Amino acid sequence: MNKTDFSTLALSKEMLHNLSEIGYKEMTPIQAQSLPFILEGRDVIAQAKTGSGKTAAFGIGVLHKLQVKKFRVQTLILCPTRELADQVAKELRMLARFAHNVKILTLCGGSAFGPQLGSLHHGAHIVVGTPGRILKHLKKETLSLEDMQMLVLDEADRMLDMGFSEEINEVLAFTPKDKQTLLFSATYTDEIMDISAKIQKDAMNIKTISTEIANSITERFYEVQNSQKISTLINILSNFKPENVIVFANTKAEVVEIAQTLQKNKIDALAIHGDLEQYERNDVLVQFANKSCPVLVATDVAARGLDIKELSMVVNYDLPHSQEIYTHRIGRTARAGEEGLAFTLISPYEVDKADEYKNETRLFEDAKELKEMVGFEMKPAYVTLVIEGGKKDKVRAGDILGALTGEAGLEGSFIGKIDIYDKQSYVAVASSKVDEAHEKLKNGKIKGKKFSIWIL
Ligand code: ADP
Numbered sequence: 001m002n003k004t005d006f007s008t009l010a011l012s013k014e015m016l017h018n019l020s021e022i023g024y025k026e027m028t029p030i031q032a033q034s035l036p037f038i039l040e041g042r043d044v045i046a047q048a049k050t051g052s053g054k055t056a057a058f059g060i061g062v063l064h065k066l067q068v069k070k071f072r073v074q075t076l077i078l079c080p081t082r083e084l085a086d087q088v089a090k091e092l093r094m095l096a097r098f099a100h101n102v103k104i105l106t107l108c109g110g111s112a113f114g115p116q117l118g119s120l121h122h123g124a125h126i127v128v129g130t131p132g133r134i135l136k137h138l139k140k141e142t143l144s145l146e147d148m149q150m151l152v153l154d155e156a157d158r159m160l161d162m163g164f165s166e167e168i169n170e171v172l173a174f175t176p177k178d179k180q181t182l183l184f185s186a187t188y189t190d191e192i193m194d195i196s197a198k199i200q201k202d203a204m205n206i207k208t209i210s211t212e213i214a215n216s217i218t219e220r221f222y223e224v225q226n227s228q229k230i231s232t233l234i235n236i237l238s239n240f241k242p243e244n245v246i247v248f249a250n251t252k253a254e255v256v257e258i259a260q261t262l263q264k265n266k267i268d269a270l271a272i273h274g275d276l277e278q279y280e281r282n283d284v285l286v287q288f289a290n291k292s293c294p295v296l297v298a299t300d301v302a303a304r305g306l307d308i309k310e311l312s313m314v315v316n317y318d319l320p321h322s323q324e325i326y327t328h329r330i331g332r333t334a335r336a337g338e339e340g341l342a343f344t345l346i347s348p349y350e351v352d353k354a355d356e357y358k359n360e361t362r363l364f365e366d367a368k369e370l371k372e373m374v375g376f377e378m379k380p381a382y383v384t385l386v387i388e389g390g391k392k393d394k395v396r397a398g399d400i401l402g403a404l405t406g407e408a409g410l411e412g413s414f415i416g417k418i419d420i421y422d423k424q425s426y427v428a429v430a431s432s433k434v435d436e437a438h439e440k441l442k443n444g445k446i447k448g449k450k451f452s453i454w455i456l
């Protein structure tokens with residue numbers, strides 16, 4: 001018997017039969033690694049790529065534990081969007097075909113509240129939903145989690161990205177202490193590890209994409225005349241096409257000039273340095289982090305506190321003042337097991353100092369090897385909308401998401417990161433949909449109130 005056979009697991013005959021009926025011949029890696037622990041009742045935190053079969057990993061665990069005769073909500077599954085909740089519910093229904101009468105209910109924002117009350121009244125075994133709407137039902141006591149045994153956070157990183165951490169915490173307060181908690185995430189950030197530490201007990205950590213291997217960063221150095229630096233930078237961007245990049249420079253004047261020149265060359269760039277007002281700084285950092293601007297030009301101090309999960313490239317426009325700063329800068333790329341690129345430009349007068357940087361793994365190359373690409377552009381995937389309402393106005397991520405996907409009728413997949421601050425909120429919307437989203441939000445309401453809304 002193969003280790004990836006579902007029959008190695010202590011599953012019922014009916015469940016095994018159904019799995020083969022639906023064409024699941026063997027376990028995917030995430031299923032093979034996590035299911036033994038999930039079935040044992042352990043808390044599990046698991047990282048795996050999209051499409052790796054995470055839904056069945058927790059779905060089989062949920063159904064295995066379910067007591068169908070006990071008509072109570074025994075499992076709560078939190079998802080970032082309605083589309084994802086629908087997909088999870090669909091997969092669960094398919095996995096549950098062998099058992100009669102398993103009731104699975106989805107409760108998401110963007111759907112009318114009233115009909116959900118009716119469904120809840122009829123009862124359910126498993127509830128799948130988005131944090132905001134689940135919280136609303138809990139507060140109105142239209143949903144009780146008294147008998148809940150299992151909590152699943154699916155795509156936890158995306159939920160945090162969308163600003164749901166507060167809602168998740170509040171939902172947790174309604175759940176029994178004694179329960180099994182499964183957390184799935186495509187990336188492991190500090191935030192994810194924090195939430196796991198807070199809500200899980202002795203969680204088994206499963207990774208199918210290894211992040212423990214040392215970050216692999218390719219480090220390239222080019223010696224160039226000062227007058228050639230900008231064109232070299234543009235060539236680096238056009239040859240290596242990073243998704244996002246931080247360009248470090250040593251002075252404020254340089255940072256501003258580089259960003260302006262890049263913009264003139266159809267490369268969308270923002271500058272950040274010590275002289276910006278707090279709100280300007282925030283606008284810039286938010287846009288870079290939520291993919292509304294692919295290039296950030298920064299001084300070291302200004303880049304502090306920037307939390308980017310996946311940074312594909314770092315460029316040192318000048319040699320950093322010390323190797324320590326160098327290591328710190330380039331360490332921002334290649335997080336989460338991705339490959340990272342680090343480039344450093346060396347001015348003629350820095351050549352001696354650059355010798356200190358030489359070792360076997362660093363590549364010192366000729367900038368002439370970079371091809372000149374005509375017509376290269378770098379445009380962002382998203383555009384940021386600012387809403388003049390935040391925590392103080394009790395605006396939550398779920399309200400914004402609800403306003404966009406509900407009345408405005410936008411699909412959740414077009415909406416990116418949502419950041420809520422005290423008096424303002426930012427939402428990243430796919431570039432092609434931003435005008436439509438702006439128009440609809442402007443004419444509609446969020447939480448029953450009108451807010452000023454503009455495009456950054
Ligand atoms: P993830 O949540 O990890 O992104 P999904 O759970 O949505 O991935 O699964 C991706 C696809 O793989 C789905 O179509 C699902 O039906 C299918 N799938 C899951 N497990 C198996 C399996 N063991 N064998 C074959 N297909 C599977």
Ligand code: MG
Pocket residue numbers: 054055154155
């Ligand atoms: Mg999934």
